[in-house]
Amino acid sequence: MKIGILCYPTYGGSGIVATELGMSLANKGYEVHFISSALPARLDITNPNIFFHRVNVQTYPLFQYQPYDIALSSMIYRVVNLYKLDLLHAHYAIPYAYAAFTAKQMLKEDNNDIPLVTTLHGTDITLVGQHPSYKHAVEFSINQSDAITSVSESLKRDTLQFFKIKKEIQVITNFIDNSEFDECNECQRTQFANPDEKILIHVSNLRPVKRVDEVLQIFKNVEKKVKSKLIIIGEGPDMEKVNQFLEENPDLISKIRLLGKVNDLYRILQLSDVFLLPSEQESFGLAALEAMAANTPVISSNAGGIPEVNIQGETGFLAEIGNVEAMSNYCIKLLSNEELLTKMKKNAKEQAIKFDLKNILPIYEEMYRTTIENF
Numbered sequence: 150m151k152i153g154i155l156c157y158p159t160y161g162g163s164g165i166v167a168t169e170l171g172m173s174l175a176n177k178g179y180e181v182h183f184i185s186s187a188l189p190a191r192l193d194i195t196n197p198n199i200f201f202h203r204v205n206v207q208t209y210p211l212f213q214y215q216p217y218d219i220a221l222s223s224m225i226y227r228v229v230n231l232y233k234l235d236l237l238h239a240h241y242a243i244p245y246a247y248a249a250f251t252a253k254q255m256l257k258e259d260n261n262d263i264p265l266v267t268t269l270h271g272t273d274i275t276l277v278g279q280h281p282s283y284k285h286a287v288e289f290s291i292n293q294s295d296a297i298t299s300v301s302e303s304l305k306r307d308t309l310q311f312f313k314i315k316k317e318i319q320v321i322t323n324f325i326d327n328s329e330f331d332e333c334n335e336c337q338r339t340q341f342a343n344p345d346e347k348i349l350i351h352v353s354n355l356r357p358v359k360r361v362d363e364v365l366q367i368f369k370n371v372e373k374k375v376k377s378k379l380i381i382i383g384e385g386p387d388m389e390k391v392n393q394f395l396e397e398n399p400d401l402i403s404k405i406r407l408l409g410k411v412n413d414l415y416r417i418l419q420l421s422d423v424f425l426l427p428s429e430q431e432s433f434g435l436a437a438l439e440a441m442a443a444n445t446p447v448i449s450s451n452a453g454g455i456p457e458v459n460i461q462g463e464t465g466f467l468a469e470i471g472n473v474e475a476m477s478n479y480c481i482k483l484l485s486n487e488e489l490l491t492k493m494k495k496n497a498k499e500q501a502i503k504f505d506l507k508n509i510l511p512i513y514e515e516m517y518r519t520t521i522e523n524f
């Protein structure tokens with residue numbers, strides 16, 4: 150089977166899921182074509198079954214805004230024709246489902262139509278997709294897809310609540326390849342904390358929905374009771390809030406490490422004691438699943454699909470969105486009880502195994518097969 154994957158190349162969750170899925174399919178012998186504005190962050194382009202097609206936007210002085218979506222649909226049309234693809238898989242409705250629909254109309258002119266699967270990832274439904282500037286086009290292109298998947302039950306509910314969807318939505322959750330998580334290199338831990346200190350970690354693209362100010366506040370509360378360090382991984386608009394917090398709390402500067410974007414994320418997750426995810430919205434929380442795969446329990450909000458991943462009192466603790474005090478207290482409770490911490494680390498790993506790639510990949514393959522059969 151030849152599959153075209155349309156995704157964001159950046160470090161966002163939808164791009165990561167699309168890339169990991171495509172690479173796993175390529176490892177199983179599928180021919181996978183990535184169509185994106187840049188090489189996706191984790192893509193192994195050396196795999197002979199993987200092809201990358203960059204969308205080039207032709208700039209012209211007349212344009213106030215460059216017409217990316219037109220360039221994208223033209224590229225989809227060209228790749229489907231040239232490589233004789235069997236199926237398109239759009240990750241994130243905007244603009245991928247919409248551009249794929251346009252490409253399909255062009256292909257129909259050549260009697261070469263192709264099935265389209267759209268995977269809804271989160272903010273394409275709960276945030277950006279609801280803006281009046283996009284809503285109608287998002288609803289239309291989701292309905293024009295031949296199959297629709299959502300990464301959690303919560304996101305499926307939100308989609309049905311916010312849009313008039315005429316087709317069945319299949320939930321296929323995010324997944325993790327547990328085999329990528331090697332044993333922790335203990336000596337690394339000393340680069341981040343003293344032996345008597347705990348390590349708290351937060352990984353995100355530091356957008357307002359991630360509530361990084363609450364991450365910092367939780368750490369400030371915890372650090373008063375438990376000797377600890379905080380690691381923040383990722384870059385984004387709210388880095389300014391982090392800098393401002395450091396200016397206002399100079400005594401914490403030596404206790405907070407800002408690592409930016411890192412390649413060996415798993416190794417750093419593995420030496421952490423607790424992952425903080427106080428998000429305002431989270432359709433699934435891939436970052437939490439990655440932490441769990443690295444034996445790290447999660448203290449989170451109960452936003453969106455997070456409770457489907459982080460189980461209260463088992464893999465970590467959850468509190469209402471914005472309840473910094475409760476999340477801080479849970480963190481203190483967890484980090485000051487070695488027995489509880491050890492148990493939750495084990496539970497977190499067991500939970501990650503339930504979402505292993507081995508279990509989820511066959512569901513995607515089956516969905517592709519039925520979508521092609523019913524087309």
Ligand code: GMT
Pocket residue numbers: 160161162163164166241270271272273300323354356358430431432433434435436
């Ligand atoms: O949350 C992000 O920062 C990135 C965003 C994306 O679309 O790239 O992630 C969304 O998709 C992920 C993969 O399906 C989910 O695990 C995230 O929970 C979801 N984020 C939100 O809903 C805010």
